Amino acid sequence: MNYISIKDIDSLSKWVKSAIKIKKNPLKNKKLGKNKTLIMLFFNSSLRTRLSTQKAAINLGMNVMVMNFGSEGWTLEFEDGAVMNSGASEHIKEAAEVVSQYGDIIAIRAFAGLVDKEKDYAETVISGFLKHATVPIVNMESAVRHPLQSLADAITMEEYKTKHKPKVVLSWAPHPRALPQAVANSFVEMMQMQKDMDFVITHPEGYELSPEITKDSKIEYDQNKAFENADFVYVKNWSNFNDYGKVTNSDPNWTVTAEKMALTNNGKFMHCLPVRRNVIVSDEVIDSENSIVIEQANNRTYSAQLVLQKILKKL
Numbered sequence: 001m002n003y004i005s006i007k008d009i010d011s012l013s014k015w016v017k018s019a020i021k022i023k024k025n026p027l028k029n030k031k032l033g034k035n036k037t038l039i040m041l042f043f044n045s046s047l048r049t050r051l052s053t054q055k056a057a058i059n060l061g062m063n064v065m066v067m068n069f070g071s072e073g074w075t076l077e078f079e080d081g082a083v084m085n086s087g088a089s090e091h092i093k094e095a096a097e098v099v100s101q102y103g104d105i106i107a108i109r110a111f112a113g114l115v116d117k118e119k120d121y122a123e124t125v126i127s128g129f130l131k132h133a134t135v136p137i138v139n140m141e142s143a144v145r146h147p148l149q150s151l152a153d154a155i156t157m158e159e160y161k162t163k164h165k166p167k168v169v170l171s172w173a174p175h176p177r178a179l180p181q182a183v184a185n186s187f188v189e190m191m192q193m194q195k196d197m198d199f200v201i202t203h204p205e206g207y208e209l210s211p212e213i214t215k216d217s218k219i220e221y222d223q224n225k226a227f228e229n230a231d232f233v234y235v236k237n238w239s240n241f242n243d244y245g246k247v248t249n250s251d252p253n254w255t256v257t258a259e260k261m262a263l264t265n266n267g268k269f270m271h272c273l274p275v276r277r278n279v280i281v282s283d284e285v286i287d288s289e290n291s292i293v294i295e296q297a298n299n300r301t302y303s304a305q306l307v308l309q310k311i312l313k314k315l
């Protein structure tokens with residue numbers, strides 16, 4: 001069993017309930033991971049994913065090895081049949097098979113390069129590990145998806161929802177750098193699995209996410225209209241998908257302010273973090289009692305622990 005996409009989950013409601021049960025007694029399965037090793041490979045920076053996934057493994061009694069592959073590992077070649085006479089020092093085939101000798105589960109973070117859309121949306125890096133590794137693979141944010149994050153998001157909304165069918169808004173906000181679409185993609189895919197939520201995506205025209213992700217999800221180009229009567233406001237920047245990897249809009253009118261949150265139904269503010277204060281969201285909003293970003297980050301441990309637990313039980 002691998003965990004690459006939120007769609008690897010057979011029943012989101014059952015997984016969310018199981019994660020909340022784990023949260024109530026996180027050391028219940030302390031023996032399950034005894035003498036099993038989680039290897040975490042980071043091609044990019046992390047705070048929450050690195051610490052929460054390691055904490056989850058420790059809660060299950062696992063050994064953990066962490067490597068900053070991006071700065072400490074060899075440059076990898078992902079093309080089969082490549083003549084390796086230039087940059088790459090090692091082929092993914094050897095790297096994945098060798099790492100598989102040292103661990104029982106491999107977790108990988110490798111962000112989108114945001115240069116070659118085809119390469120990124122082919123999930124080249126994590127697909128290379130999936131193809132050549134001989135142990136299960138967990139996605140800690142790939143080019144296209146961040147399923148540990150969106151499972152934690154689902155757990156958090158379950159804990160904080162106050163009505164049967166809450167209105168949930170995914171809102172773009174400006175950012176000075178070109179960021180991946182992965183977090184937004186996984187949030188959309190998770191929301192499409194929710195049975196009783198009213199979901200809308202809001203962003204400037206031209207900032208549509210991949211239509212293969214959004215499918216028939218509702219899109220509202222007027223942010224204020226989207227915020228009206230919302231119960232949850234999930235905010236995330238992403239770089240342009242159509243003009244791939246570019247920052248073509250930095251409009252500060254999309255920054256989430258108290259005035260915009262006043263349009264909601266006393267809505268909760270959510271963000272995966274890290275967040276650029278006073279660019280993505282004002283201090284007033286993220287410091288308000290309606291902000292649940294810290295509990296959302298806390299739930300990353302239980303999202304990861306449920307995934308690892310399910311994989312360990314199948315080893």
Ligand SMILES: CCC[C@H](NC(=O)CCC(=O)O)C(=O)O
Pocket residue numbers: 177179180181182183237272273274275276
């Ligand atoms: C969980 C989010 C990870 C990453 N975020 C960033 O790279 C933010 C970097 C910055 O704000 O400088 C992203 O947007 O995918």
Ligand SMILES: NC(=O)OP(=O)(O)O
Pocket residue numbers: 045046047048049050141149272273274
């Ligand atoms: N939300 C999240 O994945 O945070 P990090 O990038 O700090 O791991």
